[in-house]
């Protein structure tokens with residue numbers, strides 16, 4: 001620093017010094033300083049409103065990269081990335097007309113990550129695009145990635161340190177020296193003592209300029225809410241952070257439903273809000289809600305969700321081995337908008353399973369094995385692949401147990417081991433992932449199972465070298481996405497702290513549970529454990545993980561593990577069976593199901609009896625015998641067996657319950673009140689009243 005301070009007394013000397021620094025960066029020379037400065041000054045200064053415009057006139061011709069890499073040419077970084085500064089105003093709202101260009105920009109940035117995987121500002125701009133589109137959940141993931149890169153720049157021991165510093169140098173070097181010197185000069189003239197602790201001692205490989213640039217231009221931008229406290233120590237006087245710090249508490253109070261109804265009682269100071277939260281036992285930030293709901297949708301750039309109606313031939317090939325008497329067909333189901341007040345239609349076309357020929361009661365019509373399984377107990381004796389209970393060691397079947405020769409993982413048979421090796425195991429073998437999301441408290445059991453299904457899916461994609469959304473196990477599952485036309489319903493999200501929680505999400509319904517822990521931190525941890533780069537592989541980005549979670553949450557089965565299962569610990573085993581889960585729900589199902597090493601549908605021997613509406617309420621005062629007799633007389637019961645052309649109907653809730661409770665229970669799985677024939681007969685028309693003639697969301 002001393003050296004810089006002295007040489008800055010003379011601008012010529014400063015230029016020489018910086019040129020020496022540049023030379024030490026070990027990259028090929030950039031175009032002359034003057035040429036850069038001239039190009040920069042003559043370029044328009046306003047960033048484009050919408051898609052990322054490649055600024056080829058402004059940027060120097062892209063130089064060959066690296067000394068030994070040969071003629072590798074990197075795509076230029078967009079101006080929005082190069083010009084990113086903490087001093088810029090908050091992320092501007094976009095208009096509906098800019099929606100499609102902003103979605104395109106997301107795709108373009110993700111393409112750039114291939115060549116610029118650890119370029120910190122790229123992730124900040126990506127996060128900003130997500131915020132503009134109304135995906136604060138996706139934005140939080142990019143802020144986290146940028147924060148990890150900031151740590152990498154500052155920590156010489158970080159495995160990404162050198163690459164992250166070099167990527168930042170590359171960005172810095174594309175700016176005129178005049179700007180760079182001026183920034184360094186301001187730094188050096190400031191009172192270093194007053195900024196005690198703001199600098200890390202630069203190690204041999206990093207340099208002062210990278211440190212200064214990081215702190216001045218980027219760190220402030222990645223200060224996510226969780227890090228606001230840390231950021232405030234760093235930037236005591238920053239007005240935006242001060243605002244954010246204030247508004248966090250009202251926002252928490254609102255989310256927890258603690259807002260006083262009487263305007264007179266609404267606090268007007270930080271202390272007032274602190275008191276309000278403390279009075280309800282929420283004084284400490286760790287007690288604040290750490291999960292919420294996000295948009296459950298086919299993201300505009302998701303090209304993997306094909307129209308399944310055009311895939312019926314493929315689906316029927318897939319099902320022919322495991323259910324020769326069944327076929328997959330389109331079916332119309334009641335449309336539930338999951339509480340969203342803009343229903344567009346009465347029915348939706350989805351898929352279902354149908355009998356191709358008559359099937360007799362008692363017959364097994366489908367038997368499906370899957371390797372998309374999970375168990376959350378570290379020491380339970382389950383097959384790693386199919387999740388069946390392992391046989392007791394003193395039985396003959398124990399001879400089939402096979403262990404992976406390279407790690408301790410155990411399979412119930414050689415077949416399961418071999419299938420695991422082809423499907424997912426190589427991506428996990430020896431990477432110390434066994435303890436992830438295991439033995440969690442009962443309240444987290446279900447979330448841990450979903451996370452473990454995610455881990456298995458990522459390992460499958462890695463082993464089979466494909467995109468996670470292309471795997472047969474998940475590709476054809478409908479994630480209960482909202483299906484509302486994007487262009488019609490989207491409105492600019494309100495990203496200031498006073499907005500209601502919904503307004504951050506561009507007006508779409510939010511039905512997918514999200515927590516930073518399960519949707520971002522834990523999956524990043526899993527990927528790092530598997531030695532998968534979290535920067536260079538957009539195929540594992542949070543929108544992909546959210547899409548997978550949406551698919552799992554509607555279809556995964558869960559149970560206790562065999563004889564050792566302990567209900568008090570919550571669900572212990574989970575699996576996704578992609579064909580089995582195509583069967584729709586009815587409260588008068590014609591099949592029952594059982595799940596062990598495989599899952600099957602058996603045609604029911606006896607159908608459930610329907611109560612008439614009279615029976616449900618009882619008819620005045622009558623003896624128990626009279627009431628029982630009346631019930632027997634009026635009960636309706638369908639014939640068991642499934643006729644050719646009839647739909648296979650599964651059940652998602654306890655069908656012995658009265659209609660009101662069944663409807664309540666199945667709501668979560670269906671998205672609305674069940675309208676199956678039995679429910680309508682017993683409970684009358686569904687209560688999914690449509691709200692017509694609503695004002696436009698804007």
Ligand SMILES: C[S@@+](CC[C@H](N)C(=O)[O-])C[C@H]1O[C@@H](n2cnc3c(N)ncnc32)[C@H](O)[C@@H]1O
Nearest residue numbers: 333334350351478480581582583584585669670
């Ligand atoms: C496990 S999937 C069943 C297969 C699904 N129909 C498909 O096309 O993939 C569950 C979803 O199917 C729909 N569904 C199943 N049974 C239904 C019913 N009785 N009424 C309305 N929707 C139903 C709901 O959207 C539910 O979230």
